Amino acid sequence: xxxxxxxxxxEPFDPVVEPAPxxxxxxxxxxxxxxxxxxxxxxxxxxxxxxxxxxxxxxxxTESAEFAFLGWRWSLPLGVAILFAAVAGGLLTVAVGAxxxxxxxxxxxxxxxxxLPR
Numbered sequence: 001x002x003x004x005x006x007x008x009x010x011e012p013f014d015p016v017v018e019p020a021p022x023x024x025x026x027x028x029x030x031x032x033x034x035x036x037x038x039x040x041x042x043x044x045x046x047x048x049x050x051x052x053x054x055x056x057x058x059x060x061x062t063e064s065a066e067f068a069f070l071g072w073r074w075s076l077p078l079g080v081a082i083l084f085a086a087v088a089g090g091l092l093t094v095a096v097g098a099x100x101x102x103x104x105x106x107x108x109x110x111x112x113x114x115x116l117p118r
Contacts, residue, residue: 058083 058079065078076084 054083 058077061079061082062077064075065081066073066075067081
């Protein structure tokens with residue numbers, strides 16, 4: 001390498017990439033398929049990890065907190081109160097999803113009956 005700024009720099013390396021021959025078969029698929037059992041195991045592991053994190057959270061947030069709702073007043077550990085709120089939110093989400101699934105199934109049955117000859 002030269003320290004002379006007026007010296008011509010070498011051309012950049014431009015590798016030539018040749019295309020693969022047309023008769024080359026595609027790479028083989030993986031012999032291991034993704035199954036429902038694999039999804040179940042993955043979901044269980046993820047669920048247990050979330051449970052462990054929740055238990056640690058509850059154990060670290062044992063300070064009691066006062067709550068008031070519609071005239072009722074009670075005291076709960078903060079971690080337990082947040083856990084109850086998360087469970088209530090999850091149940092509400094499941095209920096709304098179940099109603100929507102019911103609506104879609106009913107509409108699908110109506111469309112199926114309308115399309116069948118009598």
